[in-house]
Amino acid sequence: MAFLGVALLGLLAGAAVMYVLYRPRFEELRRQAEAEAQRLRESAQAQSRELLVQAQAEALRVRNEAEADIKQARQALLKQEERIQQLEERLARSQEKVDRKLDDLERRERGISQRERQIERLHREAEELKHSQQAELERIAGLTTDEAREIVLKRVEATARDDAARLMRQIEQEAKDEAEKRAKKIISIAIQRLASEYVAELTVTTVPLPSEELKGRIIGREGRNIRAFEQITGVDIIVDDTPEAVTLSCHDPVRREVARLALTKLLKDGRIHPARIEEVVEKTRQEIETIMREEGERVVYEAGVQGLHPDLIRILGRLKYRTSYGQNVLQHSLECALLAGAMASELGANVQVAKTAALLHDIGKAVDHEVQGPHALIGADIARRLGRSPAIVHAIAAHHFEEEPQTVEAFIVAAADAMSGGRPGARRETLDLYIKRLEALETVATSFPGVQRAFAIQAGREVRVMVQPDAVDDLGSITLARNISRKIEESLQYPGQIRVTVIRETRAVDYAR
Template sequence: MELIIAAGIIGLALGAIGAVIALRTAKSGTIREADNKVKSAHAEAEQVVSEARRTAETLKKEALLEAKEEIIKNRQAAEADDKQRKIEIHNLENRVMQREESLDRRNDALDKREHQLSSQQGNLDRRSRELEDLYQRQTAELERISDLTREDAHKELLDTVRSEVTHEAAAIIRESEQQVRAESQKTAQEIISLAIQRCASDHTAEITVTSVHIPSDDLKGRIIGREGRNIRTFEQVSGVNLVIDDTPETVVLSSFDPVRRETARVALENLIADGRIHPARIEEMYQKAASLVEQRVQEAGEQAAFDCGIHELHPELVKTLGALRYRTSFGQNVLRHSIEVAELCAIMAEELKVDARLAKRAGLLHDLGKAIDHEIEGPHAVIGADLARRHGERPVIVHAIEAHHGDIEPNTVLDVLVQAADAISASRPGARRESAENYIKRLEKLEKIANGHEGVERTYAMQAGREVHVMVQPDKISDAASTVLAHDIARQIEEEMEYPGQVRVVVIRESRATDIAK
């Protein structure tokens, strides 16, 4: 503040000096007047300086007073804050002291508890030793009284418990089976029998070779051609093996691709009818036959979809479905089998109040993979599911196709319907054929499984392996154990064998007494 006042005074002084200089430079006639004005200005400047000094002193005193008041206020606030903090510290010290006292009391209680537990543990150890000694004496006394060792008594007890458990298990199994049969057998039989009756159809038996009749054996030489050029050309163009042997008036076409084999058959028959057999003609006839068979495949797929009332199938799915016309499984035509499965699915779905059109679609497409399983590695169910998925089929249909042979876990009613319909179509009498060797092996396997159980005397596989009669020794197998034995054999057959339909296990226990009259 003092600096500001001093600067003002200096400014005034400088102004006055400037004015004096200005006056001196004025005309000479006004010098005296200027001197007077200078003197007057000096007087005014001194008056202004004195007033400025008085004002500065006053402001200085006021600033000092304000500073002292501010210091007093800050000191009072600091003292109040310090007093409050001392109070809080005192309270915290009181709480800490109370907690320490509480911890001391708890520590004393824990020490007393530990002492009590140590005393009780000693008592328990002593009583445990006494009980062990008593148990040993009682065991020895019981062995002396019963004349049985501990192991013998344990074995006898286990035998008794095992006998009781076997009897109870047999009773539970018998009761459960009767209850399940009473509730489900009638309904299941009605649904399945109705489905089979409404879907009875004939199946043609086809295998991996096709026999072609020729008018005379002279044609065999012409089919072979000079140095075998005709037969080589035919096999290269068709991809089918042409077998010419001593069989009269017959040549055989062999291939795992049924469509290719059918194309080769049509081409060969047309060549024989035409009479001109040479490499160029073979290629020409095969191209015509391929177009004809492709048209037949397309028509077969469309007809199958039409017969089942299924529309909006992708053209590739229709074509693949038609190729099943030339595919067989155990002598059963796969296309006819697929149509039959579709009908069975629809019938059972109607009985169960499920969407019959969806079930029929899944049944018709379930074996799609068999048409191309010779081209792609993997189970035909997985191959068919991938094909259906690529061509826009709904996920529920794709899942039913993939689950119908257990490649994935079935989790919908539709999955189970397709599985059941597939099994019914494949296992019904006359649907499939199997070789005598496989048939005999299956019967031997059934008898071997049953004979492997203790107490079995003889086993007979009957009704083409659909029923097994097990003769047991009556002195080793009781009536209750017979029920358990039948259950165990049936479970083992399910786990170790693959078979169409069902296998019935019959356990026979009988006692005979024989005498001779003389």
């Protein structure tokens, strides 16, 4: 306890010493604090006076703006009241007009009602008069209303048919003239561009002999030479009584040509025995393959067609030894390609597609003896397998309408084929086929009612139809010619076009006594 008391006294003594030593400093700090507080009070008073002035100025501005807004609102309200008063006056005037119009409408409705009643009365009177007159007309004419209506309808129908036939004839004539003019122009341009001479060729199946003695050498001892020749070539040799000639028979024109050339070489050489026959036939076969490839390349070059597969060119060359109705198919294909290219350029179609399809359109004939089916579809399948485009394949398949033509190029190829094969002198046909075609034309023409006789003339290019004048009138003959043409198109196959001429003849006979 004594220690705590001593310590307390020490602290108090130290505090007293510190107060004595730092008292002047404390007084100085107090004076500075009072001076700073005075300055802050004066600054605050100055700021408060300034803020008070600003607040008074702002209050005055707000009051002036409020008074201006109130004045403007009062003016707008006065204008609105004036506008409302004007609208009320207009509405009152409009109401007066509406009232007057309603009165007018009521008067008009009353007048219309009176007129309707008058019209109904007149209508009833007209119906009564109509019935009475109709009964009187039926009594005088001796016909009922239905009978008279039927007569009138028949007359109107006959008149309408006559008018329709005249209009149809006029439209057909105009379309025919325009189409014929355009077609003649395109075809003439195509033919002028082609300007090539062409002679129909026949596959030679008869080999002439220098003498009759060579027949025995061809047959050989016990027939060994002829059997070896037929076995190696695949061609039958017919040795008959024909003087100084033997006949080669085979469905394959290439094998037949190989046999013809080989037999010709053997006859010139004179050495005819199985070993020599095999040697000569093999060399001839290689020569024919070379000739076909060269002919295919020549035709492709002359047609201006590029990018064909080598197998296509080789198959195309086989057509050199293929004929159709006496027309060489390879030359026919080249002619079609040139015609199709010329027509495609005139019509704005794809020239390359038309030329390529026309050149390849009969390629199926090179293998049609090996594959079953129409040559158009066979050729289209070959072209498809060897990389030709769908447009070319379609044009090949549709040139004989086994497929329905869907493109301009397909129609061009069909037209070029008809032009090349249908022109005079291009093809030949047997007498039996010729007579059957003419008979078919006459049969189609005479199958229509009212036809008396029909004659196929100008090698089947025209059929003249004689009709009974009391069964077919002048306008009916137009319809009859059109129907016969359509039936010929649907039922017959023919190159080019067939003209149908209907003749109606009326004879007046009298006697002078």
